[in-house]
Amino acid sequence: MTDGVVILGGGASGTLTAVALSALPDVGPLTLVDGAGAFARGVAYSTEEPRHLLNVPAGRMSALPDQPSHLLEWLAVRGETPDPEAFLQRRLYGAYLGELLGATGSRVQQVVDHAVALAPDGPGLRVDLAGRPSLRARAAVLALGNFPPELPPGWTALPSRLAWRTPWASPEDWPAPEAEVLLLGAGLTAVDVVLSLLARGHRGRIHLLSRRGLLPATHPPRMLAAVPLGPRTPRLRALLRMFRETARREDSRAVLDTLRPELGALWRGLTHPEQRRFLRHLRPWFDVVRHRLPPEVGARIGALEAEGRLVRHAGRVVSIAEQDGRVALRYRPRRARTLAVLAVDVAVPTTGPAMDVRALDDPLVRSLLDSGQARPGPHGLGFATAADGAVLGPLRDRLWTLGGLRRGDLWEATAIPEIRMQAREVAEALAGQLRTAGAG
Ligand SMILES: Cc1cc2nc3c(=O)[nH]c(=O)nc-3n(C[C@H](O)[C@H](O)[C@H](O)COP(=O)(O)OP(=O)(O)OC[C@H]3O[C@@H](n4cnc5c(N)ncnc54)[C@H](O)[C@@H]3O)c2cc1C
Known part of the structure; x- marks a missing residue:
């Protein structure tokens, strides 16, 4: 009371x-x-x-x-x-x-x-x-x-030791070091899970599946200086054009950092359909530049990918099922007509909140x-x-x-x-x- x-x-x-x-x-x-x-x-x-x-x-x-x-x-x-x-x-x-x-x-x-x-x-x-x-x-x-992240259809029909319900598992859930792991989503949450797996001595291959297969950008070692921007006409198309033109001569991260204090006002200035178009089509690209990895983490992830221990896939989940005690995830690779299957030991939802x-x-x-x-x-x-x-x-x-x-x-x-x-x-x-x- x-x-x-x-x-x-x-x-x-x-x-x-x-x-x-x-x-x-x-x-x-x-x-x-x-x-x-x-x-x-x-x-x-x-x-x-x-x-x-x-x-x-x-x-x-x-x-x-x-x-x-x-x-x-x-x-x-x-x-x-x-x-x-x-x-x-x-x-x-x-x-x-x-x-x-x-x-x-x-x-x-x-x-x-x-x-x-x-x-x-x-x-x-x-x-x-x-x-x-x-x-x-x-x-x-x-x-x-x-x-907690939204789970694709069928996910919760699998036991939670095969298909985790959240990316924040308790220690007893961690897979064996040689297990093959699939992370659904390739943003900052996925990188967190990769780092946690490595800290536990993980040796198995880690797959990242996301719609576009993009990883977050990495922060530069020192903060970037502000860059001169063109006029901010409050229309989505004009803003996108201004961003692209400026990013042709400047670091796109610096362009976004310079725009950052205005992002809220720019968002509010868009019409409802423009906001929806941004969310549908531009947001993944925006997120990659906006939500960045610290330089040392970016380097670690890059090295893992170069060694083939981290593999990125671009596509959309179609179904998930248990098969012989493992997880079979069918997905449609980006721009492909036929489906592909990933067979892994554990799947973790890392699509973000x-x-x-x-x-x-x-x-x-x-x-x-x-x-x-x-x-x-x-x-x-x-x-x-x-x-x-x-x-x-x-x-x-x-x-x-x-x-x-x-x-x-x-x-x-x-x-x-x-x-x-x-x-x-x-x-x-x-x-x-x-x-x-x-x-x-
Ligand atoms: C992994 C991760 C890393 C991040 N790193 C950074 C960073 O480096 N810098 C930065 O600026 N931001 C970072 N962020 C953004 C981050 O979301 C914010 O910085 C901040 O932590 C958000 O705090 P919050 O209290 O809004 O949310 P949360 O941290 O999610 O806290 C919400 C709390 O509310 C409780 N709760 C929810 N519902 C109920 C209920 N019905 N009854 C009682 N309790 C409830 C939950 O248990 C939880 O503890 C990060 C976010 C994540 C997820």
């Missing part, structure tokens, strides 16, 4: 919201609820694997928007090298967020449980939990983060949509939200969100440079609303 604010999801988004709220007066007690007990760390920073590195240089990973050197200063105090261009271990970043949360002391109560429903309750809210009595609050923040809330079977998301307390945002990418992160609908004055659930409205919503800003904006808007309600 609480009369303050409940934050659902205790990863980086929930934690930074709790930290921001704890610095504001009159918000009452703060409760941070996390189903996995992954407070501060969430999905990205819970890893204990030292080879899992941040994909953003340390100089851009401060958790506090008004203190850009905060992480570097924290590193210096710990006796670590505060190199702004370094790609830190993600577990170290998790420790950093953990300390920030710890510094709120008894101000933030932590509850390990899954929120399964949320409903209005007088002027406040009731949050139903899976394992204990409901919580009551004046306001709530949804910081639900990364949902599921994004379309309309297709999720998460109980809390379902309950919010089915009861009309929230509605899908553009293209189903999260919920429809106001500029300050309030969830549009009947609970607008008491329900906020940030991170992945704002993708449809903001596009760039899920990395720390965006999350830290959103956390502060949500905290300020929410505290302002509570003050207004208290005065009324």
